[in-house]
Amino acid sequence: EAGVVQSPRYKIIEKKQPVAFWCNPISGHNTLYWYLQNLGQGPELLIRYENEEAVDDSQLPKDRFSAERLKGVDSTLKIQPAELGDSAVYLCASSLPGTGEIGELFFGEGSRLTVL
């Protein structure tokens, strides 16, 4: 069974440029998460989707960050414009219905963003 797939794995951009990350969750996983992981830190939740609905986006900086999950499967996370402080790893995770409550999240390998 394929795991959570993210792309691109690495992205280098100049500040003020836009960037987008894509995530394909495990088939059948209704819940999808985007996490931000700064260097030397643990992941921090940006947004959680239940199917196509964003049920928790309280930590998403809405002035420059946006996310969508059309059709309740794939998801994209966009930053526009990117700032130097956005350099981090963006992790996508998914979980089966009913297992999200016990923290059984399956993570992708992450998209590492470097903003110059």
Added chain:
Amino acid sequence: GEDVEQSLFLSVREGDSSVINCTYTDSSSTYLYWYKQEPGAGLQLLTYIFSNMDMKQDQRLTVLLNKKDKHLSLRIADTQTGDSAIYFCAENSNSGYALNFGKGTSLLVTP
């Protein structure tokens, strides 16, 4: 995760036991977790413990929970070089779905 504290580094010799400690603050957490992250990879759930338990054993892994002191530990018996990774302690938030992670403990296993 400022609510979850872990020591940052641990070095052990192959074959020894490793003990990684964690303290958390949210007494309402239902579950507590240990995730493992290998270089260049995503996080992988290692094990979890329900908050009404004080111990859980799974092969080489032993999780101890002291709910009174809000202290969680992960013991790895017979540590192997393949166990070298970053280990994250996490608690679930009040909503049950958002995990608060610690900064991670980098475990180095030397031959």
